[in-house]
Amino acid sequence: MNGAQRSCDSEECDRFNRELAAAARAMAEEKDTEHTLERAVRTATDLISGCDFAGVFATRVHGTETPAASHEALRLVDHLQLELGEGPAVDALRGEFDLLVVNDLAADGRWQTWSARIVDELGIHSCLCYRLFTDGETLGALMLYAKQPHAFSGPDVENGHAVAAHAAVALHGALEHEQLHEGMRTRRTIGEAIGLLRGRYGLTSDQAFAVLKRLSSHRNVKLALIAEHVVDSGDVPGAADTIAASRERK
Incomplete structure (x- = not known):
């Protein structure tokens, strides 16, 4: 890697960190849980280069739901996960992983019915799923989707970690207020x-x-x-x- 490339990477990292810090402040200032989660979803689609759609799958006071999504169809996608009892967000709520990267849902055999539906109906092929948690308590999952197979690069995955960490902290505070x-x-x-x-x-x-x-x-x-x-x-x-x-x- 030459000096120009290293400089470019450094500048990109600095830009991402600045934008993430601004988004984290905005999440902390939102007036309620719904706006906090909507901000988290916008942050993911704005800052993760490979991301076409994003949604938050959360355990709320009244049950598990998708309170924020960049596309309305994602609520149906997550409802299908609950109905079938299969899918990455369901596995995240069970605490089975902190991060899951799926490069091609059409070729992945873990959730055959669910995967086939979202590939056929929405044309989604790639998926990143981050378990949102604080102090070991699972709050939900941040779901990132892309239409292209192998859409998420290594830097996308790392940047998603940072977005998910901020979203988990903001979500935890919002849910505590909601529960109170x-x-x-x-x-x-x-x-x-x-x-x-x-x-x-x-x-x-x-x-x-x-x-x-x-x-x-x-x-x-x-x-x-x-x-x-x-x-x-x-x-x-x-x-x-x-x-x-x-x-x-x-």
Whole structure:
């Protein structure tokens, strides 16, 4: 490698680092999880030269989904992974790898049904999958796709590592905020349900909470969902037996 080539590589690396730093600051400043993830997706498609499409596959408060994608069809691609139980993002959520490089999905035999669908329907052949995690906790996956086989070079893979690391930190912070907000909402709903039960049936707070727990256990439904149903509908499923059992604790 001659001096001109080394200089060119150095300049390209400096440019990438500057743009990544700016993107990381922008991710940290986004107002909510959705905007944070959309910024991460834009960063991947802007900074990774071989990348045609990008998406984030994340475990959220309400389940696993694709909250950000550069192309709407990628949401269907990831839904198919969940439906089939196969695909790189599913494997990433299982913690089976931190990085996966697939040079030609048409020739790769690991996820035959899923791979065949995205090759045939979207013309996607190359894939990079980065597990997004902090402190060993898997948060999701950053998926990069390209239409050309062998589209991602060694520098693309390394640059993708850097983008994924920043995305994981930003996603972790956003999800912590989301979980805190959801926890506060859940506690408020449970409090409202307890208040409704106290006023309608003359229960103590402990008895009203015992009603909710009993319903949750018997119906195998999360307590927060039981409380939400009580608040929204005013209905207490199996009220007579459940409340009578709770009054016996008086």
